[in-house]
Amino acid sequence: MMGLQKYAAEAERIEQHTAQWAPIVAQQRAANQNAVVTIPVVFHVVYRTATENISAEQIQSQLDVLNDDFRRLNSDVDDIWPQAADTEIEFCLASFDPQGNPTDGILRVPTTVSEFGTNDAVKSASSGGSDAWPYNEYLNFWVCNIGGGILGYAQFPGGSASTDGVVCGYQYTGTTGTATAPFDLGRTATHEVGHWLNLRHIWGDGGCGASDFVDDTPDSDGPNYGCALGNVACNTTDMVQNYMDYSDDACMNLFTQGQTDRMLALFQPGGFRAGLLESNGCAPPCEVSCGCTDDTACNFDSNALNDDGTCDFSCYGCTDAAACNYDPSATLDDGSCASGELQDFTFNLTPDNYGSETTWTLVDDGGSTVMSGGPYVNSNTTPISVSANLGAGCYTLTVNDSYGDGICCQYGSGDYSFTVCGEVVASGATFTNTDVSTFCVEPTNVAGCTDSIACNYNPSATTDDGSCLTED
Ligand SMILES: [Zn+2]
Structure with a gap:
């Protein structure tokens, strides 16, 4: 109960923040003063069978759908609803993990769990799933066998960090591979990410009068299935093409201006998802933990995780001031010192x-x-x-x-x-x-190993210096 009360208080705070900022976002967007938001995504593919371990191509197809749908670049846009909007939210596959190590943004986690249901077990390694990455740096996107006919589910802003993110069934993720009609156009994720960005179902989860807290979505008394174009409820035509209805993937094609303002309010100062704006999750190489990773280089950086090509070996040379090839700038001897008579x-x-x-x-x-x-x-x-x-x-x-x-x-x-x-x-x-x-x-008298069977034999040495190393 404590947890639920805490969540309710946080949800209330987020709703107040949204009420304050959504109108400001609307003004900024009208004046083209807003910036595109890019959200790093980590996919946790939790699989028991090879089929459930969906391909990188299938994951990429899902990411592409999210980018198309949220930027209103989807090929099935129409002009039926003039309030349809480009949300100016984009998604990228994580290129760095929370520790700054490079990643392809896809975690593959084997499990013995055959069906996960909707109890968040998939979000914890201790229950056969995969632990969440920090919610204020990544969108956690779990792919698994949910079972029970559930396409996917999401956590609204304000909940526990350890369960923040979206879950989609492997049959309802992306547009290729295991994606299954009529939910094979990646829009289960578009819908769930809409929830994750604080959107409610378009019918407000109640009868006529129940609100989704967005003004430009028509009132309705319940979900539409299939593709119920022209369905009238609560004296208005339902917006069955909205991603937040329950229509088939091929029937959906839009978010509205009001939904956009509501989502973008989360990224304004004090907003629940504003931390994502500072995420390095998709930083291009090499902007995170960069430096020389070769521990033999003069400028080896023990804190660097990603080599940025700056390794410098110029400190190597002959450091013996008595040698004829003494290099005053050398700080590490490379064994090249040649001594010789004047x-x-x-x-x-x-x-x-x-x-x-x-x-x-x-x-x-x-x-x-x-x-x-x-x-x-x-x-x-x-x-x-x-x-x-x-x-x-x-x-x-x-x-x-x-x-x-x-x-x-x-x-x-x-x-x-x-x-x-x-x-x-x-x-x-x-x-x-x-x-x-x-x-x-050339030196006339070079000190070194003069024994030709030694592993450190120096053919130019003229005086043996006792350094010869031989193996039995
Ligand atoms: Zn939903």
């Missing part, structure tokens, strides 16, 4: 008559200038040789002539060469302002 680097220059125009630099692959010389004196063509001991790596040699006429051959026969361990790696004479050469020097 080698003799020599720059040989024969200046032309204008040595004051000549300068040169040698820059390593870290951008540091490691050798340089000039300007020299004029009218002295005595060869110059500058040496340094440097490690392996890649280098850029730049020789400059400030006058722009090189060092050969109008004002003397100058030239230059650069050797590493006596081997020429760059040379030149005739150029204009600059002559640039790039060369790489």
Whole structure:
């Protein structure tokens, strides 16, 4: 009884809120100031037999019907009732579960229950069903064998969170597969979702005078079945085409303006379903829990559930400052360090008559200038040789002539060469302002495993460092 009293109080609050907001919604819609509402849907397919485990295609066909019917894009619209309306409510299959994990929006839950009835057992794992997802983030849509000739049922706004949603029989869901005539056009769900969005049956569940709380639906004294077009009750023609009557699927085709305003009031400030507007349930990848999920990456994010392609491995390199390929920007060693003996680097220059125009630099692959010389004196063509001991790596040699006429051959026969361990790696004479050469020097003595049968054998190693790993 406590639960029922609480529900009655909440239903009363929702009715007051609706009375306040439905007229405002009507004004906003007339002025095109409203936004389309999109509701994430999770399907709980609770099945005992393979037949009851309906296909993803059948579920998609149901979602398509909901979108067509609520947006008045259904192919069977007619102009009989001018108050027919586009509710501007849409539905999407959930793309993220409540924990932020990607999902296809379809839960498949085996059960031993042969018929569920309408007691909400299908909404709880403990009774052979599937637990609801948060009602303020998703529309829970259970598909099962209800039995007893029941097409479906729904919970009105204001009830328990654990049972919030709609239930449709597997024979009355979607338009393909197990969908069964005359309820094979997906409109059982359109009707039930109408209830879930606070719509009452069009006859107000009573005789003439009983209200469905909507002004633009004609008064009637009871449900219509089949397709009772033109049926008159309470001195007016029944709107048997309304989704909230009991007509066959093929006979229904509309919600009214008044029903639309009543549904949309739920999404206004303080409305019972306004929380759905903030749901991430259908967020496109990657807007939820996104980041680098590769735990070997430099920017691995332990909180990320969805990889967004930002994984960065640039922190890997040789972190040994004594190695010749030491990478100062590396923070994680990748095992590539190569140590080697320093080698003799020599720059040989024969200046032309204008040595004051000549300068040169040698820059390593870290951008540091490691050798340089000039300007020299004029009218002295005595060869110059500058040496340094440097490690392996890649280098850029730049020789400059400030006058722009090189060092050969109008004002003397100058030239230059650069050797590493006596081997020429760059040379030149005739150029204009600059002559640039790039060369790489291999380490002469690489520490590593030199045992070719070891699993970490390094064919370029020249000095065994005791790291060899062998298996028996
Ligand atoms: Zn109903």
